[in-house]
Amino acid sequence: MSGRHIPALDGLRGFAALIVMLSHFPDVGLPSWVNHRLGDYGVMLFFVLSGFLMGHLYLGQKPDVAALLRYGVARAGRILPLYLAVSLLSFFLFSYADPAFIYRIDGQQLLRLLSFTSAQPIFWSIGPEFQFYFLFPLIWMAFHSSRPNRPVVLLALTTAICLSYAISSWTPGFSVFAKLHIFIAGIGTALLMKAAPLRPPLAMLVLGGALAFLAAILLSPTWAEPFLFPSTRGDPKHIGYYGDLAKVLLCACVIHSATIDHRLNDWLWGNGAMRRLGAWSFSLYLLHMPAFYLAGYLPMPPAPRAVASLLLAVGIAALSHRFIEGPANHYLRRLLARLFDRQPKVILLPDLSRAEVRR
Numbered sequence: 001m002s003g004r005h006i007p008a009l010d011g012l013r014g015f016a017a018l019i020v021m022l023s024h025f026p027d028v029g030l031p032s033w034v035n036h037r038l039g040d041y042g043v044m045l046f047f048v049l050s051g052f053l054m055g056h057l058y059l060g061q062k063p064d065v066a067a068l069l070r071y072g073v074a075r076a077g078r079i080l081p082l083y084l085a086v087s088l089l090s091f092f093l094f095s096y097a098d099p100a101f102i103y104r105i106d107g108q109q110l111l112r113l114l115s116f117t118s119a120q121p122i123f124w125s126i127g128p129e130f131q132f133y134f135l136f137p138l139i140w141m142a143f144h145s146s147r148p149n150r151p152v153v154l155l156a157l158t159t160a161i162c163l164s165y166a167i168s169s170w171t172p173g174f175s176v177f178a179k180l181h182i183f184i185a186g187i188g189t190a191l192l193m194k195a196a197p198l199r200p201p202l203a204m205l206v207l208g209g210a211l212a213f214l215a216a217i218l219l220s221p222t223w224a225e226p227f228l229f230p231s232t233r234g235d236p237k238h239i240g241y242y243g244d245l246a247k248v249l250l251c252a253c254v255i256h257s258a259t260i261d262h263r264l265n266d267w268l269w270g271n272g273a274m275r276r277l278g279a280w281s282f283s284l285y286l287l288h289m290p291a292f293y294l295a296g297y298l299p300m301p302p303a304p305r306a307v308a309s310l311l312l313a314v315g316i317a318a319l320s321h322r323f324i325e326g327p328a329n330h331y332l333r334r335l336l337a338r339l340f341d342r343q344p345k346v347i348l349l350p351d352l353s354r355a356e357v358r359r
Contacts, residue, residue, distance in 0.1 A: 010269070012049065013277075024289060029296070048248070053190075055188075063141050077331075086286045105120070131175065210250075
């Protein structure tokens with residue numbers, strides 16, 4: 001089952017991008033359609049899904065040099081081109097063209113963005129994920145360590161993960177060690193899916209529970225708000241969300257539920273529109289705020305402008321995916337083939353537009 005493409009996950013990452021966008025409406029003067037903290041769940045879903053895909057796509061392979069090269073280029077190619085383009089363009093726009101630009105990136109902030117240590121809204125979550133990409137090969141190699149040493153290696157790895165969670169509330173929010181437990185929940189979900197595939201009636205229970213949770217965070221019933229949406233006053237790192245293992249496990253349950261072969265998943269997440277949003281999710285995540293900023297110049301009432309903002313964000317993301325993300329991935333695949341093997345068929349990368357998630 002390792003490496004098998006799961007179409008519903010494409011749509012689920014599109015859903016994660018959508019709820020992040022909706023949660024940011026009040027930040028640009030648009031009407032509030034959902035709870036303002038819903039975006040934290042979108043980011044958690046992205047983190048869990050990233051961990052899941054790392055486990056699903058790679059742990060079944062031996063971490064030899066060729067596999068590690070494929071992995072490294074796939075990670076870099078998926079994040080760096082668009083991230084660097086948006087960071088640099090935002091710096092020049094804010095510094096030299098429009099001091100009111102939505103991304104207030106000055107020279108100091110640019111340096112932090114380039115070192116993946118920025119606490120800027122939107123950009124902060126890229127740091128933990130990119131840093132996790134450097135840690136994952138250690139996890140990968142631990143799972144493939146020699147049989148006599150494997151128990152000791154896995155015990156040491158588990159201890160390190162537990163210590164990371166224990167200190168997570170004191171760790172900067174942009175650090176992978178503040179969010180490592182969320183990625184690990186995703187890896188654990190991938191391992192669980194392979195070791196014990198869900199069968200009826202348990203599969204239906206998990207699917208129903210996951211959908212009920214998603215409905216609850218969307219509708220935000222008053223009786224559930226104390227648990228689902230605790231106040232972040234006095235909690236600048238939102239530990240009440242990212243540090244709450246119950247919330248993390250619920251997000252992992254959502255990811256697991258999307259792997260169930262059921263027509264409800266096909267209808268909700270596997271349809272063409274949601275999968276397309278999933279393919280554009282990284283562009284949606286990074287570019288929706290500039291799109292909302294541009295839509296602010298439209299002379300229309302707030303409600304129509306909210307719809308126009310969403311449509312503009314989707315259009316810009318589609319163009320970004322077509323002209324930045326796609327070509328960059330294609331170029332890096334060819335570069336790896338030319339530099340390390342001279343045989344492209346040996347070093348083909350996973351189709352990341354279909355197989356992976358980004359915020």
